[in-house]
Amino acid sequence: MHTIERLSAEEFDASVKDLAALLVDAVDSGASVGFLAPFGHEEAAAWWRAQAPSVAEGGLLVWISREDGVVTGTISLALARKPNARHRAEIAKLMVHRDARGRGLSRALLAAAERAALDAGADLLLLDTETGSLAENVYLTGGWTRYGIVPEYAGSPDGTLQDCSFFYKRLTVSA
Template sequence: MHTIERLSAAEFGSRLEELADLLVDAVEGGASVGFVTPFGREDAAAWWKGRAAAVADSAHLVWGCHAGGALLGTVSLLLADKPNSRHRAELVKLLVHRSARGRGLGRALLAEAERAAREAGIELLMLDTETGSTAEHVYLTGGWIRYGIVPAYAGAPDGTLLDCSFFYKRLAR
């Protein structure tokens, strides 16, 4: 059994090391999530710590999925800061530890982020992901619409340039 909860600023601070572990696991697993190797726990912790002010200001919303006290996954929403784009947000860092994959946690995290966005009045979600990845399949089967593929958009952890698919999802009011 797992639980998904939005992390308050205090909870975010107390879970930084676990969030760092999730990010390191993703990079070590070859996920194109913005980082290249070598990439260690200190790098991951520094990245998450750099988000603390945005989390405290509720500009970066973070959810954690845990079971038995262990953090198994996370997802975030970055809220738009421009007056003409407050109706949209970007879904980022949907991560599930490799040891916990195949249990539907990614889909559960995605559904929770969508639910919370809808509740907050967000009408449009955007994201990008590696073309042909497992994550892309999750979005395609979850009602997201791919509106384009950009060749050689982002690097894999080993530096190889990868095509990325860009998605949106309109949320019902």
């Protein structure tokens, strides 16, 4: 069984090695998460460490899922900083290890981030993902609205330019 927990700044620092392994797995398995192959553990750890100040100040919220003590997934929520944008946030780096896919973990991680967004006063979420990817299906079937596709927006891990779908989701407080 998977457990999902939001990381404190200290827990985030202690989890960088596991988060890096997850990011390397995502890139190795072809996920378009912003990095090109080959992509090593040190490079992945450096990227995560660069996020630490945002985590510490509360602008970036990060969750991990674990199964039997092993990190199996993550999701981040970037809260808007502009005064006129405090009602929105961005979902970033939703990743599930290839060995843990197909068990509803993406949806569970999304649900945790959505609850936290509402708690933070953000009722509009945004994200982007590679058009035609497995991730896109999670959003298309999970209540998200695709509002556009930009051709050749980002490179896949092999450097091939891919179309990208942009989504939003309006959150409502449940009664």
